[in-house]
Amino acid sequence: MKEIHSIIDTLSQKSDSKIVMLVADGLGGMPMTPDGKTELETAKMPNLDKIVPASQIGLLDPVQPGITPGSGPGHLGIFGYDPLEANIGRGVLSALGVNFDLKHGDLCARINLCTIDGNGIITDRRAGRIATDQNIRIMKKLNENINVPDGVQLFLETEKEHRAGMVLRGKKFYADIADTDPQKTGLAPLDPVASDPAKGEETVEILKDIIAQAKAILADEPQANMMLLRGFAEYSQYPTMQERFKMKSLALATYPMYRGLAKLIGMDVNWNISTMEEQLDELKKQFNNYDFFFIHIKKTDSYGEDGNFEQKVKVIESIDTMIPKILELNPDVLILTCDHSTPAKMKAHSWHRIPSLIYSQWCRPDRISTFNEYTCRGGSLTGLATKHLIPIAMAHAGKLAKFGA
Amino acid sequence: MKEIHSIIDTLSQKSDSKIVMLVADGLGGMPMTPDGKTELETAKMPNLDKIVPASQIGLLDPVQPGITPGSGPGHLGIFGYDPLEANIGRGVLSALGVNFDLKHGDLCARINLCTIDGNGIITDRRAGRIATDQNIRIMKKLNENINVPDGVQLFLETEKEHRAGMVLRGKKFYADIADTDPQKTGLAPLDPVASDPAKGEETVEILKDIIAQAKAILADEPQANMMLLRGFAEYSQYPTMQERFKMKSLALATYPMYRGLAKLIGMDVNWNISTMEEQLDELKKQFNNYDFFFIHIKKTDSYGEDGNFEQKVKVIESIDTMIPKILELNPDVLILTCDHSTPAKMKAHSWHRIPSLIYSQWCRPDRISTFNEYTCRGGSLTGLATKHLIPIAMAHAGKLAKFGA
Numbered sequence: 135m136k137e138i139h140s141i142i143d144t145l146s147q148k149s150d151s152k153i154v155m156l157v158a159d160g161l162g163g164m165p166m167t168p169d170g171k172t173e174l175e176t177a178k179m180p181n182l183d184k185i186v187p188a189s190q191i192g193l194l195d196p197v198q199p200g201i202t203p204g205s206g207p208g209h210l211g212i213f214g215y216d217p218l219e220a221n222i223g224r225g226v227l228s229a230l231g232v233n234f235d236l237k238h239g240d241l242c243a244r245i246n247l248c249t250i251d252g253n254g255i256i257t258d259r260r261a262g263r264i265a266t267d268q269n270i271r272i273m274k275k276l277n278e279n280i281n282v283p284d285g286v287q288l289f290l291e292t293e294k295e296h297r298a299g300m301v302l303r304g305k306k307f308y309a310d311i312a313d314t315d316p317q318k319t320g321l322a323p324l325d326p327v328a329s330d331p332a333k334g335e336e337t338v339e340i341l342k343d344i345i346a347q348a349k350a351i352l353a354d355e356p357q358a359n360m361m362l363l364r365g366f367a368e369y370s371q372y373p374t375m376q377e378r379f380k381m382k383s384l385a386l387a388t389y390p391m392y393r394g395l396a397k398l399i400g401m402d403v404n405w406n407i408s409t410m411e412e413q414l415d416e417l418k419k420q421f422n423n424y425d426f427f428f429i430h431i432k433k434t435d436s437y438g439e440d441g442n443f444e445q446k447v448k449v450i451e452s453i454d455t456m457i458p459k460i461l462e463l464n465p466d467v468l469i470l471t472c473d474h475s476t477p478a479k480m481k482a483h484s485w486h487r488i489p490s491l492i493y494s495q496w497c498r499p500d501r502i503s504t505f506n507e508y509t510c511r512g513g514s515l516t517g518l519a520t521k522h523l524i525p526i527a528m529a530h531a532g533k534l535a536k537f538g539a
Numbered sequence: 540m541k542e543i544h545s546i547i548d549t550l551s552q553k554s555d556s557k558i559v560m561l562v563a564d565g566l567g568g569m570p571m572t573p574d575g576k577t578e579l580e581t582a583k584m585p586n587l588d589k590i591v592p593a594s595q596i597g598l599l600d601p602v603q604p605g606i607t608p609g610s611g612p613g614h615l616g617i618f619g620y621d622p623l624e625a626n627i628g629r630g631v632l633s634a635l636g637v638n639f640d641l642k643h644g645d646l647c648a649r650i651n652l653c654t655i656d657g658n659g660i661i662t663d664r665r666a667g668r669i670a671t672d673q674n675i676r677i678m679k680k681l682n683e684n685i686n687v688p689d690g691v692q693l694f695l696e697t698e699k700e701h702r703a704g705m706v707l708r709g710k711k712f713y714a715d716i717a718d719t720d721p722q723k724t725g726l727a728p729l730d731p732v733a734s735d736p737a738k739g740e741e742t743v744e745i746l747k748d749i750i751a752q753a754k755a756i757l758a759d760e761p762q763a764n765m766m767l768l769r770g771f772a773e774y775s776q777y778p779t780m781q782e783r784f785k786m787k788s789l790a791l792a793t794y795p796m797y798r799g800l801a802k803l804i805g806m807d808v809n810w811n812i813s814t815m816e817e818q819l820d821e822l823k824k825q826f827n828n829y830d831f832f833f834i835h836i837k838k839t840d841s842y843g844e845d846g847n848f849e850q851k852v853k854v855i856e857s858i859d860t861m862i863p864k865i866l867e868l869n870p871d872v873l874i875l876t877c878d879h880s881t882p883a884k885m886k887a888h889s890w891h892r893i894p895s896l897i898y899s900q901w902c903r904p905d906r907i908s909t910f911n912e913y914t915c916r917g918g919s920l921t922g923l924a925t926k927h928l929i930p931i932a933m934a935h936a937g938k939l940a941k942f943g944a
Contacts, residue, residue, distance in 0.1 A: 164903040168593040172903075197942055198546065199923055200930030204943035217943070218546060224944030365944055477903075483941060485934040486903045487919065507903060517922045 141537065142214065142525050143373075148380040151466035151531035154417070154427045155523075157212065158453050159205075159392075160435030160476025162488040162507060166443060173443060173478060174489060174506040177450035181457040182470070186491065188499045192515025193487035193507065194523070196474050202485045208473025209395045213428075214379065214524030215372070222398065223309070223367020228299035230394030232291050233405060236369040241307035241337065244365045245290070245298040246315060247272065247358035254322045259315065260296045261358035272358055273298055280347045283340060293390060296358065307368065308334035314345070315362035323362055374400025375426065379528060384420055386413040387430035396428055410452065414459050421463050425533075429456075438476030439483075446478050466531045467494040469523060470505075490515055490523060494530035546942065547619070547930050548778075553785040556871035556936035559822070559832045560928075562617065563858050564610075564797075565840030565881025567893040567912060571848060578839075578848060578883060579894060579911040582855035586862040587875070591896065593904045597920025598892035598912065599928070601879050607890040613878025614800045618833075619784065619929030620777075627803065628714070628772020633704035635799030637696050638810060641774040646712035646742065649770045650695070650703040651720060652677065652763035659727045664720065665701045666763035677763055678703055685752045688745060698795065701763065712773065713739035719750070720767035728767055779805025780831065784933060789825055791818040792835035801833055815857065819864045826868050830938075834861075843881030844888075851883050871936045872899040874928060875910075895920055895928060899935035 163173035196203045196211045197218065206227055207217035225242030236242070247269065249258040269292045282288045282302075289301040310329040316322070326341040328334020345361065352359045375383045377400070385396030385403045393403045402424070404416055413429050420427075431453055437446035460468060471490040474483045489510040500513045510516065515526075528534045568578035601608045601616045602623065611632055612622035630647030641647070652674065654663040674697045687693045687707075694706040715734040721727070731746040733739020750766065757764045780788045782805070790801030790808045798808045807829070809821055818834050825832075836858055842851035865873060876895040879888045894915040905918045915921065920931075933939045 168904050193919065198930065199927040200932075200934040200939060201546065201550070202934065202939065202941045204941050207943035221943050227944055480901070484901075485931070485939070508906065511905075511919055512917065 142528070142534070143378045145535045145537055146379045146528065147533055147535050149425075149532045151533060152421065152425060152427070152463070153381070153467045153469065153527050153531050154429065154460055154465040155212065155469040155471065155527075156429045156431070156453070156456065156460065157209075158431045158434045158450065158470065158472050160438040160474060160483065161450070161472035162475025162477070162484075162486055163438065163446065164475070164477040164479050164486060164507070166479050172507050173438075173446045173450060175508065177447045177454070179451065179454040179505065181454045182491075182505055183503070185457070185461070185468075185493045186505045187501050187503055188497060189491050189493040190497045190500050190515050190526075191489070191491045191502055191505055191510045191513035192518065193510045193513070194471075194490050194515060194518050194520045195487055196520045200485050202483050203474045204483070205391055205473060206395065209392065210399075211520035212471050212473060212523055213375065213395075213399055214521055215399065216521055220372065224365025225299065225367045226369045226398070227391050227394045228293055228297070228365070229291065229301050229369070230397050231390030232293055232299060233393070233397070233403070234289065234291050234299065234301060236301065237303060238369065238371050239303070239306065240369045241302040241309055242365075242367050242369055243300045243363040245300050246362045246364065247296040247298065248323075248360050248362050249357050250323070250360045256316070256319050256321060256323065256360070258357070259319060259362065263295045264358050266292065266294055268358065269295065269298060272352065272355065276348055276351060279351050280344055282344065286340065288344065300363065302340065305336070308337040309366050309368040310334070311337065311341070311366040313362070313364040313366075315364050323360060326363065372399050376400050379426075379524065380533065381425040382423075383426040383428065384424040385428045385430070386416055387428065388413070389430070389432050392430040392432070401428060410456060414456060417460065418463060434472070435476045438478050439481055441478050441481040443478035467492060467527045469527055471520065471523060488520065490520070492523065492527055492530065494527075496530040547933070547939070548783045550940045550942055551784045551933065552938055552940050554830075554937045556938060557826065557830060557832070557868075558786070558872045558874065558932050558936050559834065559865055559870040560617065560874040560876065560932075561834045561836070561858070561861065561865065562614075563836045563839045563855065563875065563877050565843040565879060565888065566855070566877035567880025567882070567889075567891050568843065568851065569880070569882040569884050569891060569912070571884050577912050578843075578851045578855060580913065582852045582859070584856065584859040584910065586859045587910055588908070590862070590866070590873075590898045591910045592906055592908055593902060594896050594898040595902045595905050595920050595931075596894070596896045596907055596910055596915045596918035597923065598915045598918070599876075599895050599920060599923050599925045600892055601925045605890050607888050608879045609888070610796055610878060611800060614797065615804075616925035617876050617878060617928055618780065618804055619926055620804065621926055625777065629770025630704065630772045631774045631803070632796055632799050633698055633702070633770070634696065634706050634774070635802050636795030637698055637704060638798070638802070638808075639694065639696050639704065639706060641706065642708060643774065643776050644708070644711065645774045646707040646714055647770075647772050647774055648705045648768040650705050651767045651769065652701040652703065653728075653765050653767050654762050655728070655765045661721070661724050661726060661728065661765070663762070664724060664767065668700045669763050671697065671699055673763065674700065674703060677757065677760065681753055681756060684756050685749055687749065691745065693749065705768065707745070710741070713742040714771050714773040715739065716743065716746070716771040718767070718769040718771075720769050728765060731768065777804050781805050784831075784929065785938065786830040787828070788831040788833065789829040790833045790835070791821055792833065793818070794835070794837050797835040797837070806833060815861060819861060822865065823868060839877070840881045843883050844886055846883050846886040848883035872897060872932045874932055876925065876928060893925065895925070897928065897932055897935065899932075901935040
């Protein structure tokens with residue numbers, strides 16, 4: 135799918151127009167029973183209803199039919215990147231999420247602090263979800279005491295509770311290394327193993343040594359006395375939204391991972407906001423300074439994963455209250471979408487197509503009166519991949535030149 | 540589309556769930572007159588009607604818009620293989636269909652026994668459709684009397700009536716060779732011609748010699764006194780469904796070619812069944828031993844090719860009676876689909892999009908009450924390629940892991 139990138143990149147042009155993308159994470163749902171309603175069908179959205187008839191709506195595929203995306207591929211798609219070409223490791227996301235300043239070639243991994251017993255067997259994979267300040271103390275102790283070979287730098291960064299990020303810098307590392315987390319208690323942590331043992335030998339030796347030192351250093355900790363490593367990945371700089379689409383972009387997200395994803399593709403990130411109100415305030419304040427705004431709402435996904443249908447409906451209804459405040463600013467295009475479905479019935483991300491809406495004066499209006507998974511089926515966006523949302527929005531915003539003479 | 544293969548293959552995971560794929564060959568149809576009904580619209584399907592509202596339905600493309608698929612590409616698509624990447628020659632299908640044990644690199648061709656007159660002109664391209672036992676006698680005679688160069692092995696295998704298969708083994712053969720069948724009577728058989736004469740020289744010489752010997756050996760036959768060769772193709776081992784999708788698969792087909800197609804991608808094949816009842820019995824008997832079941836119904840296609848609208852409708856109605864017997868076994872996913880349309884009006888395979896249905900508790904139900912080419916148009920599967928059916932069914936069956944972090 136290289137061609138879609140190159141052509142959009144070639145045609146993109148700077149303009150004063152504004153695009154706001156409101157992402158309700160995991161918005162897509164399904165009925166709890168075959169004859170029931172979905173979360174979106176149940177939610178009352180009087181503000182959205184006013185703009186639906188003049189919008190384009192539809193059901194889109196985040197990656198490919200049948201594929202359940204993680205948050206990384208899900209977001210890359212709605213940011214206009216092909217999620218198959220542009221896949222990234224969890225380790226990179228963790229580091230970006232804590233605003234660590236990654237350099238091209240860094241090897242990243244996600245750390246889970248865990249508890250092991252006297253025989254080295256894992257008794258708690260999350261070390262009792264220790265408090266974040268304990269995590270900070272432990273990372274400091276590890277950073278100060280672990281020795282790495284000459285020329286190599288090690289960075290250990292607290293994320294939250296038992297989670298942290300590791301970054302190795304200074305060599306050409308091998309990144310295709312299996313997780314050391316055995317994914318259940320009652321087993322010992324696994325050794326790091328390279329998929330190509332010859333190529334990965336040096337990196338594996340460095341990692342084994344770091345893990346052994348960490349184990350010794352943490353031996354006297356009551357809870358977090360070992361670390362598990364997951365999602366090894368090498369960081370390489372992505373082409374930014376500015377480079378590709380000529381859009382200066384701002385991310386207004388309240389959770390680390392989504393800030394990290396935005397940073398990955400060159401968005402400016404507000405690292406301080408934590409509520410919908412702050413997101414809206416910041417949007418208003420920065421409206422003249424950017425071309426593209428990414429507003430991320432996490433709780434639709436969280437309640438979906440909890441299987442809490444009613445609370446997911448309530449979050450959707452609160453998102454509806456954001457709509458008039460966004461429209462007051464007169465954006466040229468408003469996109470409402472999500473990275474994947476998280477039906478409360480499934481308590482998980484799913485492969486179901488995602489409902490999306492594009493509102494602009496340059497839409498050929500779909501003339502459909504409400505927005506949900508069922509009305510979307512007949513909309514004009516149905517069947518597209520999510521990576522096509524950005525080009526369509528850019529077209530509506532006058533940010534794409536004509537192709538060919 | 541290489542990536543769809545690799546990504547599905549990477550994410551596939553073993554599970555205890557069961558997928559049943561019911562293939563009504565050539566199911567898609569069209570009205571005999573512009574204001575008439577299609578075969579599917581005419582058929583009464585009370586059993587299917589019960590599950591349609593909770594299913595996903597749609598009109599899918601077997602290969603690409605406008606392409607009429609043969610049985611090979613048609614089936615490869617619904618088995619989750621890209622029919623353009625994975626195309627195979629008729630010769631290979633013939634050999635697989637008679638359960639011949641092909642080896643990687645074998646050169647295969649389809650044989651039609653024919654009748655020629657004293658001047659070598661074809662008077663009957665099918666040798667009067669001689670009885671199969673005559674074919675067996677003739678193949679024995681040819682196998683015993685044709686000489687091939689040292690190191691080469693020749694196998695001639697009866698298929699049915701005037702049809703047989705040829706396999707050459709033992710060298711690196713050149714496979715891009717034109718048919719010797721001129722496709723009409725009143726002409727002499729063509730010589731085998733390689734598309735690249737230099738590369739194909741040795742293979743062509745061997746073939747010419749075999750054909751000349753066969754002509755001499757058959758000279759005294761009253762009907763089948765010559766052979767025509769078609770569909771030259773080299774056999775190369777395909778990645779199996781087991782390797783790609785982690786599904787142990789069983790084919791319940793009553794016709795050789797469909798068994799051959801199933802064998803090609805590593806399905807176990809029941810070589811003995813010949814009726815719908817036996818297919819259902821065998822499904823029940825083997826239900827715990829496999830993950831994926833391919834049930835092939837031929838007669839929808841046969842009556843379509845005959846232009847027999849009424850009989851095609853009756854076969855569809857008899858397929859409806861299979862549904863409750865399949866559902867009794869509680870498969871996690873039931874797929875009803877076909878390899879291509881065969882409208883009775885056209886008396887041939889066609890390029891028309893094919894109606895398909897996926898039934899599972901994890902469908903976001905389409906809430907459509909009946910299943911035919913017209914109701915399918917608004918269904919959620921519409922516009923997909925048939926190769927996406929398997930990934931979607933695997934998602935519903937919990938056989939695909941999440942993509943990316």
